[in-house]
Amino acid sequence: MDPQRALKRFHLEPVDRIPHYEHLSNPDFYTLITGIDAYQHPRQAALRAMEILPLDIGTSAPESDEPVEALTENESSAVAEDGRRHVRWGAGLTGHWDWGEEFSSVEQALAYEPMEHLDQREKEVVSKKDYSRSVEDLARDIQGGELPKPGGPRAGTLKGTSIYNTCFMWPLLTFGWEIFLELAGGHKAELGRLIADFQYRTRKWVQAAALTDIDYFLFHDDICMARGPVCSPAWLHEFVYPYYEEFFGLMKDNGIFSFFMTDGNPDLIADDVFACGADGLISEPFGDYHEIARKHPDKVLAGDGDNRILQTGDREAVEAMTKQMCELGKRQPGYFMCIGNHIPWNVPAEAVKWYFEFSDKYGRLE
16 A cells, blocks of 8 residues: 555645555455455455555455454355344445334434434444544544644645544434435424534534544545435535535645545536535446546546446456546546445455456556
8 A cells, every 4th residue: 555646646646556445345355366365364364455456545454353254155145143134245244224223203303302412332323433522532532642733744644534424324324214314305494403413423523633633534425326316406405515515624724635425326416515625526336437527627536446347257348447447547637446336245356356457557657
C-alpha cells in the first residue's frame, strides 16, 4: 500500500499509476497470491496481500489471525448457532436484517426521542458509539491519543475516519425499512424532527474529527438503490442535503477531504452531493461514471468495476472492463480503480488476479 499515491490522487496531483480503492473479502484470492491459507491465517494472508497489491485505500485486514471455518466448495450458506441460515461472506457468514426489531409501529417510532438515547454502544445501528461523551473525548478516540495543536498539518499518512450513519441511515437502521418509509411519506414533519435530533450524533463525530489531524473522512448513507434514489430528489433536498452541506463544509474548513459513499446508482444524486461540498464519490457499477466524470472533472471518483463480470471467469471480458476503467482513470485525474459492488468470496480467485494484472498493464501513468 502507498498512502502517498492515494493522497496525491485526492488532490488531483500526478501519480505513477491509477490507485485502487477496493473492498475485498475473497479468501481464495488471498491464498492464491500469497501462498498463505487465508482460512487458517486470515490476518497474515490479508496483510501479505496488501503488501503485494496496490490496495491504496479501502481494504483492511481482519483483526484476528484465528482460523475460520471454510465452507465446502458447494456450500454458499450454513446454519449458525442461532439456528438461522447465514450466507457466506468473505471467510465467514453474514448477519441478518434485524434493523428496527425494537419497533413494531409508526406510533412507537414517533414517540422515540433520539436525544434520550445517545449511548448507542449496545444498539444494532452500525455506528455504535456513546454520543453522550464530549467532542474532545470522541476526538481522542479518532486521533488514537492526545489531540494535535489547532491548525497543525494533516497526518499525511492517509489517516481517516468514517461514519456509516451520516443522516439517512439513522432512522432507517433504528426503525427498519417499513416504518422508516411510512414516516418518510406520511409523517414528514415528525420525521424532520427525528432526523434533526439524530444529527446531534453525527455532528458530534464530525466536530470531533475536525479536532484531529486526519486526512480524510468517509461519509456513508445508502440513499440509492440500483435504479436510483430511494426517496425523491425533493425529499433529499428537504431532509438530507442540508446536513451534508453542514458536515462536508466543516471538513473543508479544516482541510479534511470528504468522501461520500452510497450503494446503488448515484447518477441522480452526484450533482447534489458535490454541490453540498463532497470532494469524492464512491458507489456501485450501476451509474454512468464516464458522464459523472465529464460533468465533474475536478472531483474524485471510485467505482465502475463490476464483480458480475469477474464472476463470469471470462478473461477477455475482465480485460475489456479493466481497460475501460483505466481509460477513465487517465482522463479523470481523481479516479480510483474500484470494483464498486465488492469482491466477495464467490468471485473466482483467478479472475480477481486478472483484474489486478490488467490494472497494472493499462493503469500506468508515467
